[in-house]
Amino acid sequence: MCRRFGGAHGHGRRMQQVTFTRHLRGRMTVVRPGVLDAELRSRGTRIATQLVFRDETTFSAMGTIDFGKGDAVRFTSHEDGTLEPSGDGQHRHGTSVLDVVGGDGRYAGASGRITSNFVLASDGQVTDEQVVVLFINREEK
DSSP states (O other): OEEEEEEEOSSSEEEEEEEEEEEEEEEEEEEETTEEEEEEEETTEEEEEEEEESSSSEEEEEEEEEEETTEEEEEEESSOEEEEEOTTSSEEEEEEEEEEEEEEGGGTTEEEEEEEEEEEETTSEEEEEEEEEEEEEEEOO
């Protein structure tokens, strides 16, 4: 699902809102104690992120969503995420809220938030449901 809303914002600029959801799959690997890297993919989108743990269950994250053709957004943690045992006892369930801190290509000047709700299997396989809401400043033509 993708929604776009345009609106006036300042002189010669307009703010565009872009909202979409993604179902991602990939793998999480241990880089060193307390640090995990994840690479996830969905419909031509690649997400590379790193989780740095503060303790057994809380982490901060940073990374990039690459849409291809030079279009990308960068993000960092808005607040600590959590990764805890799931109700089935076989997986770990994680959540995080991320701030979009910039972008490239058609996402240049992007800001916004990403919510991530993911499940990590013991073999490192991960599935992630994300909701992304971006605000992009565009020059009026």
